[in-house]
Amino acid sequence: MTRGRQLNRAAHTVRESGPDRGPEVGRPRPERRGHRRDIDPRRERVSFATRQARTLEDLGIYRCAAVADIAAERFGGHPYAARRGIDQLKRRGLVEEFSARGPKGGAFKVVHLTHAGRQEARIGRRDALDPDQRYWGGRAKAREASHEAGVYRAGRKECRRLEGEGATVKRVRCDSELKSAVAKAAEKARARSGREAAEQVKRAAAAALGVPVVDGKVTYPDLQIEYIDAEGHGGRVNVEVATGHYRGKDISAKLAAGFRMHAADGRAKRKIDLARLEGRGGGGGGGSRGEGGLLEL
Numbered sequence: 001m002t003r004g005r006q007l008n009r010a011a012h013t014v015r016e017s018g019p020d021r022g023p024e025v026g027r028p029r030p031e032r033r034g035h036r037r038d039i040d041p042r043r044e045r046v047s048f049a050t051r052q053a054r055t056l057e058d059l060g061i062y063r064c065a066a067v068a069d070i071a072a073e074r075f076g077g078h079p080y081a082a083r084r085g086i087d088q089l090k091r092r093g094l095v096e097e098f099s100a101r102g103p104k105g106g107a108f109k110v111v112h113l114t115h116a117g118r119q120e121a122r123i124g125r126r127d128a129l130d131p132d133q134r135y136w137g138g139r140a141k142a143r144e145a146s147h148e149a150g151v152y153r154a155g156r157k158e159c160r161r162l163e164g165e166g167a168t169v170k171r172v173r174c175d176s177e178l179k180s181a182v183a184k185a186a187e188k189a190r191a192r193s194g195r196e197a198a199e200q201v202k203r204a205a206a207a208a209l210g211v212p213v214v215d216g217k218v219t220y221p222d223l224q225i226e227y228i229d230a231e232g233h234g235g236r237v238n239v240e241v242a243t244g245h246y247r248g249k250d251i252s253a254k255l256a257a258g259f260r261m262h263a264a265d266g267r268a269k270r271k272i273d274l275a276r277l278e279g280r281g282g283g284g285g286g287g288s289r290g291e292g293g294l295l296e297l
Contacts, residue, residue: 051075052085053124056094056113058152060121060135061172062223064112064145065152067097073156086111094120100145103243103265110145113137130171130226147264150241151222154262158225158239166230173209173224182206182218210236212257219257242268251275 055074059065065073071082089095094117100110113121118137125133140148151174159169185205190198206218213219221238228234240259242251244267252275254261263269 046076048081048085051081052089055085055089056117056121056124057126058156059095059111059113060118060137061133062148062152062155063136063174064110064140064148066100066149067109067111069149069153069156070111089117093117096139098139098142098145100142100149102146108149110140110149112139128168128170133171134173134177136174147222147241147243150262150264151239154239154241154260155223155225157262158237158260162225162227162237167227167235169225169227170234171226173226175220175222178209178211178220178224181209182211210238212238214253214257219253221254221257221259242272244268244271246271248275 051074055070058070058074067082067086068079070086071077071079075082075085086095086097090097093114095111096114097109097111099107101107113136115137118135121135125135155172159172162169182202182205186198186202189201202218203213206213210224211218211220221240223239225237225239226234227237238257238259239262240254241262241264242254243264246268248271251261251271255272255275261272263272
């Protein structure tokens with residue numbers, strides 16, 4: 001090897017020290033070996049098995065998710081690692097995969113838990129979660145898969161926001177769980193005391209769960225996140241994913257209820273922005289809680 005080539009090779013493997021890191025001698029440049037997030041010594045390392053366990057947990061809590069979102073959330077944004085992890089879970093009979101179509105008609109892959117996967121997710125539940133956290137298994141309906149994948153994306157976005165503020169997420173409830181809890185309380189009251197009593201109990205049950213009543217009607221979110229903030233106080237965030245098919249008055253009701261609104265497509269985002277500008281979502285904190293963002297699949 002010539003001296004010139006030796007010098008070039010040394011320059012390639014020696015990096016200057018800086019205020020945030022010491023000298024790194026004889027180590028290849030990070031960008032030549034992979035993504036910086038994988039090799040940054042200051043970043044918490046997550047084992048492959050843990051990434052798979054958190055994938056099962058997410059699918060159990062949110063019912064289903066797009067493969068691309070699982071890659072972003074649980075595999076550091078690496079699609080090949082996510083593909084390997086999901087394929088292993090499929091071979092173990094814990095997850096299944098199918099194709100769905102987004103609001104614009106584009107196809108994408110969705111994964112969900114099998115019933116065996118649901119049991120595995122419950123066993124591997126993190127201690128921080130409420131013991132009553134519910135887990136779901138079974139395939140979502142094809143026509144609902146796109147919306148539910150958007151709910152997962154919105155829910156994880158809200159969880160990251162809360163955790164960034166020092167909060168700890170304790171429980172996540174889907175709309176069907178909230179509706180079931182309220183309906184059971186109301187039905188019990190109806191059987192005991194009649195329809196009028198059932199309506200009163202229904203509103204009281206909704207209020208106890210943090211589900212608002214707007215103009216006498218219980219207004220359910222797509223998702224509710226319970227958390228403990230940095231000061232130890234409990235709180236809830238109601239999350240809604242709107243599509244372009246939502247009517248303006250429906251969006252206004254959600255904003256008035258203080259929901260965190262996320263748009264599944266550009267049309268929905270324009271409707272949300274218009275409702276907010278016109279003040280139709282006022283009175284319930286819609287202006288401050290309505291900023292959720294665009295979730296195009």
